[in-house]
């Protein structure tokens with residue numbers, strides 16, 4: 001049987017349709033890339049077209065005991081293959097996840113308060129009443145069981161005077177939460193102004209969703225990695241990231257290669273997830289979002305923890321047929337499940353990068369794909385693509401001009 005990566009796009013689609021129960025209609029969406037220009041025109045302003053990126057499926061993931069196919073949208077070669085390889089080496093056990101409830105923090109800034117401590121006390125005394133006002137019975141999120149749960153306060157002394165900051169901790173269930181929280185805060189701002197005697201300014205969600213953390217972990221056995229020596233090399237690579245911010249930035253970027261690819265496939269706001277991830281990493285000085293340790297048996301234990309503000313419901317997700325398809329391929333309904341898979345993908349991606357970087361380097365695999373791209377760019381078709389790719393690698397000359405020369409010599 002052919003492996004997934006050896007199949008043609010048509011064969012992969014057939015395989016996926018069988019495994020995930022996709023209809024012909026759903027498969028057609030893969031050609032338009034989720035939205036057409038009419039749909040795009042009502043999503044943002046000044047639309048002139050749609051912009052497409054490759055959509056692939058990562059293989060070999062077993063997460064909390066369930067096999068999962070993971071849709072990934074990314075332009076960078078090697079990322080999907082690396083994640084699939086990283087996951088394969090955890091089999092048969094796979095990954096375990098643990099995800100918080102979907103609590104987002106909405107912030108309200110209050111300025112020009114005469115007595116800030118008195119105002120703060122008033123807010124805390126009236127917390128229940130404020131929460132009641134936040135949780136308007138008519139809103140969908142409240143009907144579904146979500147809503148504001150508590151308020152915390154903070155006084156800031158700034159260059160332009162004192163401010164009182166209210167953090168609203170809101171359970172947004174399966175939504176990303178920005179619209180819910182922002183609307184909630186705007187609706188109660190005049191009540192808060194009366195209560196504090198101040199003026200409310202910013203009313204906005206925080207992307208540092210540190211009460212909405214997703215975690216994943218896995219064990220890579222030393223014999224699967226090629227010996228304890230490889231475990232040691234990966235730990236050395238991790239220590240490098242832990243102790244050097246220049247390396248740590250790239251370490252976390254590699255994690256986000258996986259996380260963002262799934263977040264985009266799910267039609268979510270990847271900038272929000274990026275902001276959350278990097279600010280969380282910087283909480284106590286910028287650190288890696290993953291951790292590695294050697295177990296007593298000499299195996300490698302890896303884990304990840306990061307904020308994951310994503311939803312499985314919401315306007316942009318509903319209007320993108322590829323996002324709907326991605327949810328179906330993934331086989332999830334709740335934001336919590338999807339978040340655990342995002343974290344898992346980030347961990348698999350990071351493990352694969354550290355393994356490659358600390359052993360053979362990443363350019364070998366990377367150049368193979370790059371050579372294929374060059375062959376196609378030079379005009380190779382069908383069987384020629386593979387042969388010219390192979391020749392370029394053998395010649396150690398991966399350029400369009402060399403691909404063109406090889407192509408000319410063949411015809």
Ligand code: MEV
Nearest residue numbers: 250251253254257353354
């Ligand atoms: C490239 O997109 C990602 C890596 O640089 C990550 C890393 O260095 O850990 C390979």
